[in-house]
Amino acid sequence: MIDTRPLIVGAGPAGLRAAITLSDAGLHPVLVDHAPGIGGAVYANLRAQPNLTPKLTREACILRQDFERVRPRVDLRLSTAFAAFDQAGTALLTGQAGMMFKPRAVIFATGARERIQPRPGWTLAGVSSAGALQIALKTTGTLPLGRLLLAGTGPLLYAIAAQMVAAGRAPVAVIETGNPLRHPLMALRLPAPVLTEAARYMGRLLLAGVPILSGTDLTRIETRNGALIAHTSRQGRWAEIAVDHIGLHDGLARNDFGISAEMTGQTPVFQAGDCRSVLGRWAAEDDGKRAAEQVLHALKATPGRAAIAPDQRFVKTQTLLAKLFARAPSLAAPDLPDDTVICRCENRSLGDLKQALQAASEQTQTTARTLRLTERFGMGPCQGRQCLDWVAALTADTTSFADLRGNRWPIKPVRVRDILDAPDFTVDPSHQDLK
Amino acid sequence: MQPTDSYDLVIAGAGIIGASVAWHATQRGLRVAVIDAKGPAAAASGASDGAVSVASKRPGLMANLADASLCYAREMAQHNGILKGIFHPRPTFIFARSAPESAALDRLTRMLHDQSLSVTIHQDGAAQTSAISGLGKDITRVIELQGEAHMLGYQATHAYLRAAKCDLFWPRSLEAYEPGPEGVRVFTSAGEMNCAQLVIASGIGTMGLLPNVPMIARSGQLIVSDRGPASEPNLPGPLTSAAYLLDKTANGRGDAGLPVVIDPLHTGQVLIGSTREDHGTERQTDIATVRRLLHSAVGCLPRLAERRIIRVFAGVRSASLDGLPIVGALPEEPNVVCATGFEGDGICLSALIGREIAAHLATGQSSPDLAALTPGRFSSQEAIPA
Numbered sequence A: 001m002i003d004t005r006p007l008i009v010g011a012g013p014a015g016l017r018a019a020i021t022l023s024d025a026g027l028h029p030v031l032v033d034h035a036p037g038i039g040g041a042v043y044a045n046l047r048a049q050p051n052l053t054p055k056l057t058r059e060a061c062i063l064r065q066d067f068e069r070v071r072p073r074v075d076l077r078l079s080t081a082f083a084a085f086d087q088a089g090t091a092l093l094t095g096q097a098g099m100m101f102k103p104r105a106v107i108f109a110t111g112a113r114e115r116i117q118p119r120p121g122w123t124l125a126g127v128s129s130a131g132a133l134q135i136a137l138k139t140t141g142t143l144p145l146g147r148l149l150l151a152g153t154g155p156l157l158y159a160i161a162a163q164m165v166a167a168g169r170a171p172v173a174v175i176e177t178g179n180p181l182r183h184p185l186m187a188l189r190l191p192a193p194v195l196t197e198a199a200r201y202m203g204r205l206l207l208a209g210v211p212i213l214s215g216t217d218l219t220r221i222e223t224r225n226g227a228l229i230a231h232t233s234r235q236g237r238w239a240e241i242a243v244d245h246i247g248l249h250d251g252l253a254r255n256d257f258g259i260s261a262e263m264t265g266q267t268p269v270f271q272a273g274d275c276r277s278v279l280g281r282w283a284a285e286d287d288g289k290r291a292a293e294q295v296l297h298a299l300k301a302t303p304g305r306a307a308i309a310p311d312q313r314f315v316k317t318q319t320l321l322a323k324l325f326a327r328a329p330s331l332a333a334p335d336l337p338d339d340t341v342i343c344r345c346e347n348r349s350l351g352d353l354k355q356a357l358q359a360a361s362e363q364t365q366t367t368a369r370t371l372r373l374t375e376r377f378g379m380g381p382c383q384g385r386q387c388l389d390w391v392a393a394l395t396a397d398t399t400s401f402a403d404l405r406g407n408r409w410p411i412k413p414v415r416v417r418d419i420l421d422a423p424d425f426t427v428d429p430s431h432q433d434l435k
Numbered sequence B: 001m002q003p004t005d006s007y008d009l010v011i012a013g014a015g016i017i018g019a020s021v022a023w024h025a026t027q028r029g030l031r032v033a034v035i036d037a038k039g040p041a042a043a044a045s046g047a048s049d050g051a052v053s054v055a056s057k058r059p060g061l062m063a064n065l066a067d068a069s070l071c072y073a074r075e076m077a078q079h080n081g082i083l084k085g086i087f088h089p090r091p092t093f094i095f096a097r098s099a100p101e102s103a104a105l106d107r108l109t110r111m112l113h114d115q116s117l118s119v120t121i122h123q124d125g126a127a128q129t130s131a132i133s134g135l136g137k138d139i140t141r142v143i144e145l146q147g148e149a150h151m152l153g154y155q156a157t158h159a160y161l162r163a164a165k166c167d168l169f170w171p172r173s174l175e176a177y178e179p180g181p182e183g184v185r186v187f188t189s190a191g192e193m194n195c196a197q198l199v200i201a202s203g204i205g206t207m208g209l210l211p212n213v214p215m216i217a218r219s220g221q222l223i224v225s226d227r228g229p230a231s232e233p234n235l236p237g238p239l240t241s242a243a244y245l246l247d248k249t250a251n252g253r254g255d256a257g258l259p260v261v262i263d264p265l266h267t268g269q270v271l272i273g274s275t276r277e278d279h280g281t282e283r284q285t286d287i288a289t290v291r292r293l294l295h296s297a298v299g300c301l302p303r304l305a306e307r308r309i310i311r312v313f314a315g316v317r318s319a320s321l322d323g324l325p326i327v328g329a330l331p332e333e334p335n336v337v338c339a340t341g342f343e344g345d346g347i348c349l350s351a352l353i354g355r356e357i358a359a360h361l362a363t364g365q366s367s368p369d370l371a372a373l374t375p376g377r378f379s380s381q382e383a384i385p386a
């Protein structure tokens, strides 16, 4: 039998809600996540180790209950990555429960990815993303030993800091590029649940005496006597903080890397949750439901909704948050020293990039292909997840992010063995033949 | 240099062929402009492997041309020559898994001998005796060749363009031209240019420009791996299935295995390729085909199973109907020279073709070796087979 069940990629709030909605309509979706459990980024504690008894929010509990109800109808494939989708309509899943099949419809609910601004020293051992620390905390209950520092910008930084405090590992400080506390009146226009949550986090940080250094840039990291030295700058005043581990976070972006409209061929494909628009966890569930309704409509299973616009409430909230955290002028890549590594996979620096751009003249532009092939940006195993945002920003007048990223798969590197091992359900099994 | 609108030579196409012509022509003192619809190495030259291979050529003319180009490129890689650090000599390993493939190796041996080519057989024997350890059990015979090389198309393209003292323009495409007594008027997307002679080296783009020159767009998918563990020795040279040779013979490869090449890159990565598909789009890569290629590659070299694939891409070869490149002045238009149809051999032939076209442009004399490649060979036909 040729397998054509609809595919949902990502078992966070958006993907879970989409699976629930499709199942309630009588479909049997395939739900895949490369994490070992459901919950996504925000409810990662749904997959915590058994000896942890994490406190789940009310929303998380409801979501889990609803999912348990439809669970028998969902083909849940954990520790399994979505690797590729081609114009022939074939999807490739690799890992524990890999397979090749031809889904009738696809919903990408792959969430958000963290942005990390390159700074001198950001590639040193002991420096990671703040989100990576949080995932470790939520799923294993542990954090790296020693003094912790969080730096960057955005609301998530405070959530993570507060979670660290709750785990008894308060960070030495939170270094915030923006100045969100400067505009209390503006902040009051945020919806109540957001405000409540923010107040809770802030309260916890205040009680624990964690300094929040706002309007401050982490400009450089170096190692000295076995410690990491964070150099900060606030309105021209410099300071140093010695720590053992630094978590960086410069906001969230859609995790739609490698998922382009072009890859879709004939199959209806939708995006949901933070993968479509970074609007937070409340919006994500809502959006998952609506993406599922779109699939039902496309498959003519029910008279679902056709076109959707993101819920304006959530959009307003995010716009306001962006304003609160805005910093002028923002620490931009051109201000960094030329030897700052931009692409850590291929070890290419800002200076390399500038030189490549200078080589162009009025008559010739530096093309995306030259930046990739000759300059090697985006060609390493991270496929440009880290560097292409910055390369695109610096080359905005000649190339676009889409040109730089291209339309290549797999969307993440996959082992050859995993590709070969995935059973093929795109053809009748009696005709399967690799030769 | 201030760009002007009048040149000895305008070259449409900044692929490896246009770039090589540009450099060779400026060496002869011609004033040259290169235009490209997109940019340097924007098409096949930036989406290919870089085998400078004689063994894979059809016996006769193609093998001779490839050998001449190989020897010349080797020269240009020495003594601070233009291809230094770009053209890398290395051994080539061609293997057989079946009787037809082994017969192809016998024919190859005869060709290298009969045509007295510069490429020689270093070793020929069972898989166990080859310099590559850990070969798959299906491999029955391996020939190791000496004298061939690797050269990445985009690196050579950039090297030629950087060294050529000429004007470069992109994005700018050739839209039409009008030969006249004083030269050629060239109409581009960014205005008109004038030149004594025009070279159309636009790869598959030549199709739209010269409808009387019949071509096929033949695409190929390529797979790039990660670097692999530091402990793992990289291959000393490419591992090529003899099925590739069969592809080029009149009988085709029949039931021989899927042709596969496993080509080591300097970074420690490997490039696995490639298919020949007549749909001709560079956007199309598909999971089923890639899996077949990988299956074949792992059969040849089982340790590849542990590598990770970073990306898959496709390039389009511009093929001619008779399998020979299309090089030379157009039949009724002596000031317009065409250079395309290199299919899977353009990287290999680029050195020689650039030199010969530049000589032709500068002196008006063309090499008798290239006579068989003239675009005129198609206009004599009554009807062009589809």
Ligand SMILES: Cc1cc2nc3c(=O)[nH]c(=O)nc-3n(C[C@H](O)[C@H](O)[C@H](O)COP(=O)(O)OP(=O)(O)OC[C@H]3O[C@@H](n4cnc5c(N)ncnc54)[C@H](O)[C@@H]3O)c2cc1C
Residues within 6 Å of the ligand: A009, A010, A011, A012, A013, A014, A015, A032, A033, A034, A035, A039, A040, A041, A042, A043, A080, A081, A082, A083, A109, A110, A111, A112, A113, A114, A130, A131, A132, A134, A156, A159, A160, A252, A255, A272, A273, A274, A275, A279, A280, A281, A282, A284, A411, A412
């Ligand atoms: C690191 C991080 C930490 C966050 N922490 C918080 C927080 O504490 N509080 C909060 O309110 N918001 C947090 N957010 C924001 C939060 O992600 C969103 O509000 C919400 O989780 C969005 O839900 P979603 O379903 O769209 O995506 P997510 O919850 O992010 O779920 C996406 C899922 O897709 C999976 N996935 C992605 N790519 C693939 C693939 N190729 N193959 C298989 N599976 C794949 C991921 O493993 C993940 O489980 C965080 C975001 C990030 C990136």
Ligand SMILES: Cc1cc2nc3c(=O)[nH]c(=O)nc-3n(C[C@H](O)[C@H](O)[C@H](O)COP(=O)(O)OP(=O)(O)OC[C@H]3O[C@@H](n4cnc5c(N)ncnc54)[C@H](O)[C@@H]3O)c2cc1C
Residues within 6 Å of the ligand: B012, B013, B014, B015, B016, B017, B018, B035, B036, B037, B038, B039, B040, B041, B042, B043, B044, B045, B046, B047, B048, B049, B050, B051, B052, B053, B153, B172, B173, B174, B175, B201, B202, B203, B204, B205, B206, B209, B219, B220, B221, B222, B273, B274, B314, B315, B316, B317, B318, B339, B340, B341, B342, B343, B344, B345, B346, B347, B348, B349
């Ligand atoms: C998958 C694959 C593997 C290969 N492996 C090998 C190999 O191992 N060894 C080997 O020797 N060869 C190989 N080849 C073949 C080789 O890549 C080509 O033969 C060679 O690159 C052709 O170069 P070119 O300059 O003729 O054309 P191209 O590189 O295609 O350049 C043509 C240029 O013309 C431009 N152009 C098009 N139309 C116009 C216009 N109207 N005006 C202005 N500019 C225009 C394009 O933008 C492009 O930059 C391979 C090819 C593929 C696809």
